[in-house]
Amino acid sequence: MPTQKNVLIVGAGLSGCTIARSLAEANVQCTVIDRRSHIAGNTFDFENQFGIKQHKYGPHLFHTSNHKVVEFLSRFTDWTPYKHKVKAQLADGKLVTLPINLETKEIVGADNCVEIFIRPYSEKMWGMPLESIDPQIINRVPMRDDLNEYYFPNDSFQALPAQGYTRMTEVMLDHSNISVHLETEFNHEMMTEFDHIFHSGSIDEFLKFKFGPLPYRSIKFHNVNMPVAQMYPVSVVNFTDHGKFTRVVEWKNLPKHGANETHTTLTFEEPCDYSQNNFERYYPVKDISGTYKKLYDRYKIFVSENHPNITFCGRLGLYAYLDMHQAVSSSLKLSDAWMQANLNER
Ligand SMILES: Cc1cc2nc3c(=O)[nH]c(=O)nc-3n(C[C@H](O)[C@H](O)[C@H](O)COP(=O)(O)OP(=O)(O)OC[C@H]3O[C@@H](n4cnc5c(N)ncnc54)[C@H](O)[C@@H]3O)c2cc1C
Known part of the structure; x- marks a missing residue:
């Protein structure tokens, strides 16, 4: 009998859960750690x-055309169909449809449109003039x-997972x-204990910022409970002013x-540099000259x-803005490749 491989997975987000589940089903012993006090x-x-x-880190809408990802996740959750609609609030309070459609343009x-919808939102979001932002983002x-x-x-x-994302990842x-250890920080001594490590945290932090930090944008979430039944007709309303939200x-x-x-x-979102939000890394910064992409490649x-x-792996490990379906798809590919190379009996 071949000995059972022993793998550490850093991060209990969707990427870590996808890799852990795939490896566990191939009889790999998986230890999942996360520095936070919760999974997902x-x-x-x-x-x-x-x-x-509430979704603690901003609204998560699952959308994809990737059948393999849907098939994989559907093993762990039922779904509630939901097609997302967003409105933007104009200076006079009127709500118009986003993304900009024919009615909004009229x-x-x-x-x-650029000055009303794209400039203020993007400049607040990225903390830089529109002209400096990578056009891919715009x-x-x-x-x-x-x-x-x-x-x-x-x-x-x-759709949305019928019992929520936390429940879905719990089932995964x-x-x-699989054993899960929360409030557990990765440390370099762990490297000797495992055959392999899948790390969904930041690569610059892992190397103690050897070549300098990879910057991120973050968001401060301001929650407000209101004694009224409903404030808005949709779940997300974007602001078009130059205020902080x-x-x-x-x-x-x-x-x-x-x-x-x-x-x-209600949750109001205030973007900021990650150093102003307890180093919570949400969005890799893409500047027009690709400086940070080059820095990531060096790491x-x-x-x-x-x-x-x-x-x-994952959003932080790849320094890429990945939607959920992309995080799952890329993690399935990474775990498949590792299993092909390392599990001889397959
Ligand atoms: C505000 C916001 C809104 C979003 N909305 C959508 C949406 O509507 N639709 C969509 O498809 N996608 C959305 N996304 C993207 C989605 O969140 C990601 O695709 C998904 O969470 C990626 O999962 P992950 O496991 O790669 O990363 P994460 O969810 O970030 O998980 C990584 C985990 O690793 C842990 N970790 C990191 N370093 C260490 C360490 N050194 N030691 C221990 N633990 C560590 C972290 O605590 C974290 O829990 C949104 C993202 C944000 C930020």
């Missing part, structure tokens, strides 16, 4: 004192010539070959997120030359 990473959700479900004038904001109101018009599968980790989320407007008839919970090369037993 940034998808963590919970019910507040008003019976309203209301504000096509020539004004191009993620589509403009339409029809009346379609949906935020993700092209994805064939759009529920396997006899980019958007507000009204949680109960998401399906099965609470039916409280007297109270609603990546150093790791592959000096630490062949570590695979960096």
